[in-house]
Amino acid sequence: MKAFVLEKYGSPLRQTEMPVPSPAPHEVLVRMVASGINHADERLRVGEFKALFPVSFPKVMGGEFAGVVVKVGAAVTDFTIGETVYGYVGLSAAGTLSEFVPVDARAVARAPESLSLVExxxxPVAALTAWQALVDMGHTAEGHTVLVHGGTGGVGSVAIQLAKHLGATVATTVSTKNIDAARELGADIVIDYTRDDLVQRLDSTPVDLVLDTQGGTTLLTSLEVLRSGGTVIGVTGPPEPMFARRIGVNPVVRLAIRAMSARVRRRARALGVTYRFLLIAPDGAAMQKVAELVDDRILRPIIDRARAFDETHEALDDVLAGGTRGKIVVTTDPKSVTARG
Structure with a gap:
């Protein structure tokens, strides 16, 4: 089978031939039809996560997939050969940028019936990020106000829809060209980050929860728009001590993480708010709930374009260049390759 692998931190991905794996007793083997490309793929490639999630080389890259079950492990009872499935495998597991992917059955869900596998x-990454931020960590409910940065990106577009479903008033930041698209997704307050001052725009609308996809100065500014007791959940870092405890890193790494996030946490304390870091975990049960919301026409993914599997390098370049509207995916099905959406 063809696969894109990382041979050492910092090296470019290499397309290679590998044996088709056999599933372990608790796994299913999936024929990959499409795989999403994410900023986390680049962060893993350059070694940003190596203290938290060391990997063995060569590492098959990729984190999310949609495809068809072709084999099931001896202990798997929830899935059968021929079912269409999707999910997220995490950073350390066998990656999804390969023609066949062995996946822990607990990370798998049946695919929504109302979408193509490319869609x-x-x-998975966008929906799990939104779900784990807004539901699991943020406990978003009716009457809350949520700010989603990058509202027309892969994560932001799903987060807006989910927050609206949960009953929240939703504010979002986008570029000028994406204002109408953000409104179509359901955003109540659309802020043009190229022209508007975030704090001024939200001065009369204190925010309960911010989903920050940008980091840096955007993260620090986000602390300013929260009501007392509110929370910023960041997905680009820096990690913080609660996250370090949750994943069980060693004391040296815990100290480093504490130092990395000290400035943000200090500012948050001074404002009477909280900063949390989110690195999503595989969760097939949540993915099944997402599939139901998709088939109920409550959530829909936004796909910028689907490239051929052989164009994985170019797809990663697309993601890193920014400015996309929705997700970039690669597909092993030539008929599903699309022009930019």
């Missing part, structure tokens, strides 16, 4: 492949 489905744009969901």
């Amino acid at each position: 489905v492949a744009g969901l």
Whole structure:
């Protein structure tokens, strides 16, 4: 089978031939039809996560997939051969940028029936990020106000829809060209980050929860728009001590993480708010709930374009260049390759 592998931190991905794996007793083997490309792929490639999630080389890259079950492990009872499935495998597991992917059955869900598998492949990372931030960590409910940065990106577009479904008033930041698209997704307050002052625009609308996809100065500014007791959940860092405890890193790494996030946490304390870091974990049960919301027409992924599997390098370049509207995916199905959406 063809696969894109990382041979050492910092090296470019290399396309290679590998044996088709056999699933372990708790795994299913999936024929990959499409796989989403994410900023996390680049962060893993350059070694940003190596203290938290060391990997063995060569490492098959990729984190999310949609495809068809072709084999099931001896202990798997929830899935059968021929079912269409999707999910997220995490950073350390066998990656999804390969023609066949062995996946822990607990990370797998049946694919929504109302979408093509190329569309489905744009969901796992975006939907899990939105779900784990807004539901699991943020406990978003009716009457809350949520700010989503990058509202027309892969994560932001799903987060807006989910927050609206949960009953929240939703504010978002986008570029000028994406204002109408953000409104179509359901955003109540659309802020043009190229022209508007975020704090001024939200001065009369204190925010309960911010989903920050940008980091840096955007993260620090986001602390300013929260009501007392509110929370910023960041997905680009820096990690913080609660996250370090949750994943069980060693004391040296815990100290480093504490130092990395000290400035942000200090500012948050001074404002009476909280900063949390999110690195999503595989969760097939949540993915199944997302699939139901998709088939109920409550959530829909936004796909910028689907490239051929052989164009994985170019797809990663697309993501890193920014400015996309929704997700970039690669597909092993030549008929599903699209022009930019």
